[in-house]
Amino acid sequence: MKRYLSSVIFMLCLCVASTSYAENAYRDYFITISDALMQSKQGQDEEAIQTLHTFAEQWAQITSTEKEAKAEVDTLLKETIAETDSTERIRLLGELSQALRTLNEAENPIDHNAQRAEFGEKFTPVMAAFDKALATKDHTLIEEAYRTFNVKWNQLERPVREQSIAMYGQIETQMAFIRIALSDDVPNYDDVDAQFDTLQQTIEDFIAGNDTAQAVEGTYTLQSLIADLQKARTAVDNEDFTAASEALKHFIIIWPQVEMAVSTRDGKLYTKIESTMPLLVSAVSKEQVDTAAVLQQIDEFETAIALLQDKTSYTFWDAALILLREGLEALLIILALVTFLKKANQTHMQKWVYMGAVMGILLSIVAAVAMSLLFRAESLNTSREIIEGYVGIVAAMMMLGVGIWLHRKSTVQQWNAYIERQMGHAISTQSVMAMAMISFLSVFREGAETVIFYVGIAPNMSTSQFLLGIVVAIVILVIVGWVLFTATVKIPIHRFFAVATVLIYALTFKIIGVSIHKLQLMNQLPTHVIDGWPVWSWLGFYPTVETCLGQGILIVFIMSAVVYKRKQKN
Numbered sequence: 398m399k400r401y402l403s404s405v406i407f408m409l410c411l412c413v414a415s416t417s418y419a420e421n422a423y424r425d426y427f428i429t430i431s432d433a434l435m436q437s438k439q440g441q442d443e444e445a446i447q448t449l450h451t452f453a454e455q456w457a458q459i460t461s462t463e464k465e466a467k468a469e470v471d472t473l474l475k476e477t478i479a480e481t482d483s484t485e486r487i488r489l490l491g492e493l494s495q496a497l498r499t500l501n502e503a504e505n506p507i508d509h510n511a512q513r514a515e516f517g518e519k520f521t522p523v524m525a526a527f528d529k530a531l532a533t534k535d536h537t538l539i540e541e542a543y544r545t546f547n548v549k550w551n552q553l554e555r556p557v558r559e560q561s562i563a564m565y566g567q568i569e570t571q572m573a574f575i576r577i578a579l580s581d582d583v584p585n586y587d588d589v590d591a592q593f594d595t596l597q598q599t600i601e602d603f604i605a606g607n608d609t610a611q612a613v614e615g616t617y618t619l620q621s622l623i624a625d626l627q628k629a630r631t632a633v634d635n636e637d638f639t640a641a642s643e644a645l646k647h648f649i650i651i652w653p654q655v656e657m658a659v660s661t662r663d664g665k666l667y668t669k670i671e672s673t674m675p676l677l678v679s680a681v682s683k684e685q686v687d688t689a690a691v692l693q694q695i696d697e698f699e700t701a702i703a704l705l706q707d708k709t710s711y712t713f714w715d716a717a718l719i720l721l722r723e724g725l726e727a728l729l730i731i732l733a734l735v736t737f738l739k740k741a742n743q744t745h746m747q748k749w750v751y752m753g754a755v756m757g758i759l760l761s762i763v764a765a766v767a768m769s770l771l772f773r774a775e776s777l778n779t780s781r782e783i784i785e786g787y788v789g790i791v792a793a794m795m796m797l798g799v800g801i802w803l804h805r806k807s808t809v810q811q812w813n814a815y816i817e818r819q820m821g822h823a824i825s826t827q828s829v830m831a832m833a834m835i836s837f838l839s840v841f842r843e844g845a846e847t848v849i850f851y852v853g854i855a856p857n858m859s860t861s862q863f864l865l866g867i868v869v870a871i872v873i874l875v876i877v878g879w880v881l882f883t884a885t886v887k888i889p890i891h892r893f894f895a896v897a898t899v900l901i902y903a904l905t906f907k908i909i910g911v912s913i914h915k916l917q918l919m920n921q922l923p924t925h926v927i928d929g930w931p932v933w934s935w936l937g938f939y940p941t942v943e944t945c946l947g948q949g950i951l952i953v954f955i956m957s958a959v960v961y962k963r964k965q966k967n
Contacts, residue, residue, distance in 0.1 A: 423501050426452060427494065428658050434490045435618045437483045445486065449478045454860050466500040510606065512556040517604035523549045524597055531593060534586050536579075543579060547572065551671075557603055558653075563610040564603045566653030571596040573649045573675045580679035617651040619658055619702050625651070626699045633681065633691055641681045641691075649674055659705060663917075665924070666701050673698075700926050704914070704939055716851070716866025717873070718904060723847045724874045727754075727840045732881050753833035757840025761847075787916070790947075793908040797954060902955055907937030909947045914939045 429452045436445035453474055461467040473496050477489040523546055530542030550572065558565040571592060578589045602609045625648040632641035652670070660667040673694065680691050731754055735747050851863075914937075917924045922943055930940030938944070 423497055424657060426456065426497060430490055430494050430497070431616060431618055431658070433477075434487060434616045435620065437486050437490065438616065440483065442481075442483055442486075445483075446478065449474070450861075453478060461500065461504060463500055463503040466496070466503045469496045470500055507559075509556075509560055512560070513604050513606060516553055516556050520549065520553055520600065521604075524600065528593065528597070531586065531590055536584065539586075539589075540579065543575070547576075561603065561608050561610065562653065564599065564608055566650075567599050567610040568596065568603075569653045569656075570650050571599060573652075573678075574646075576675035577678045577682075580676050582683060617654045619655060619705060621651055622648055622655055622702050623699055626695050626702075629681075630692060630695045630699070633686075633688060633695070636688075638681045638686055642678055645674065645678045645681065649678070659702070663701070663705055663924070666705070670698060696929065697926060700930075700932075700940060701924075703932050704926070704941075713862045713866035713869060715904060715907075716863050717870040718866075718901070719847060719851065720867055720870035721873060722901060723844075724870065725877065727757075728874060728878055728881075731840075732878070735882075749833040753837035754840045756833075757837045757844060760837075760841050761844025787912075790909065790912045793905050793912060793951075797902075797905050797951065902951075903936075906948055906951055909951055910937030910939055910944045913944045913947050914941070917941065917943065 429448060433445045433448040433452070436442075436448060456470075456474060459467075470493065473489060473493040477486060477493055480486040480489055527539075527542045527546045530538045533539070550568075554565065554568075557568065575589060575592050575596065578584055578592060599610065625644050629641045629644040629648070632638070632644060652674070656667060656671075659670065677691065677694055680687065731750060735750055913922060916922045925942040927940040927942060927945070932939055938948070
């Protein structure tokens with residue numbers, strides 16, 4: 398049973414290899430803190446603690462040269478996890494966020510005054526050009542000037558966002574309201590001029606180092622955006638366009654607090670929301686509202702944000718199932734060899750079977766370490782998430798082959814014929830090396846497959862869930878092995894294979910969906926959202942044309958395998 402520990406050793410190697418990868422990119426940690434904060438405010442204490450445990454598991458791999466600042470984050474994280482009172486936890490989360498920001502600034506010191514001066518030098522001419530266009534009252538010139546203004550802002554906004562999220566949010570909101578005013582059927586240029594004066598003053602305050610903006614009260618997440626869209630949809634359905642406008646404007650106001658959670662996961666969606674949301678507010682403010690078009694856009698945004706909000710994860714059963722399937726085949730092959738030697742009164746040769754298995758374990762560990770190094774290598778010049786997506790697709794293809802193999806062994810006759818072929822090979826060779834080689838190959842092949850499968854799913858589950866799955870699988874395999882070695886009656890193992898086939902196909906379906914979805918989030922694949930369809934992350938189902946196509950192809954393969962087997966049976 399030592400072979401099964403190789404998978405555990407692999408994950409330990411993977412964890413060790415995952416030290417400060419991606420150069421301490423703390424952006425995701427801020428998002429996680431935000432999620433825990435929202436959960437705590439909504440009374441979801443159990444979910445908040447689980448979110449923090451996930452944070453802690455990932456944070457344990459981070460190293461920093463700023464020891465004191467890092468230690469402060471470590472201490473606050475432990476205190477926050479241990480805190481049972483939600484009010485106190487909310488306070489600690491705020492301190493944790495500030496400590497993390499302090500660490501980030503310590504690791505990446507910036508001359509803020511120089512940044513503001515450089516921003517002012519580059520952006521002041523842009524403001525002057527838009528102000529000049531406004532003076533003409535020429536809508537075409539103003540629209541063109543605003544587009545230039547918006548493009549330049551997107552190029553230069555970073556120092557504003559990093560130095561003051563309140564100033565950044567106020568500027569973004571003021572710009573959105575100018576865009577709304579310009580989209581009216583008959584724009585009121587005096588109002589636009591007044592709004593621009595306010596915007597210009599905010600920008601000049603930032604350049605001067607005066608943080609005059611009022612931070613938006615409350616903590617907001619992707620779910621907050623979805624809630625505003627749902628309110629807007631309900632209002633449009635009821636033809637209460639004033640309420641719809643207010644809901645969409647609230648979306649715009651809180652957007653700067655949440656936009657990083659969108660831009661880091663789907664840049665195209667981020668750009669579309671920024672450009673389209675002001676137009677959507679304008680659309681519901683017109684005398685004749687195109688209800689169908691407005692609802693379609695709201696539904697599209699809601700579905701797309703829900704796809705980002707969803708956090709793909711696997712359970713310990715997913716991890717256990719892989720090891721059960723892979724371990725069982727190796728176990729049964731070794732069992733067949735040992736049983737044959739026992740019946741042939743050649744028990745002294747059994748040691749070669751076990752030696753072959755041990756060699757398979759050792760080489761599996763080597764392959765696991767090599768895979769972990771390759772998986773983490775920065776020389777690949779691509780993100781870890783992209784590699785995970787592609788590896789997941791490869792794993793799904795292998796899982797499909799596994800499922801078909803199981804399917805073919807799910808009858809008594811086919812199973813018995815399989816065992817006879819494996820034993821027959823050893824009988825015909827009469828060679829100790831043949832015995833050892835069969836044992837070695839059975840263990841190593843399953844070990845290599847297990848490595849690939851786990852690389853595809855391990856990044857999307859907690860360490861505790863992953864290790865629990867492996868422990869459960871090992872316990873089950875120990876029990877199955879003991880029963881198989883000691884039972885005097887024939888066990889209908891083919892029936893187990895029939896059930897395992899269904900489970901393997903289901904897991905393959907999930908891995909395909911999760912992997913394609915991950916590649917879509919990394920902009921490696923296009924995303925065509927299917928409006929109105931649900932998101933079922935527990936099944937790996939995401940309502941996009943691409944994920945449905947991949948999973949549809951899988952279903953066709955499965956149905957073909959079923960039909961082929963029935964024809965053979967007949």
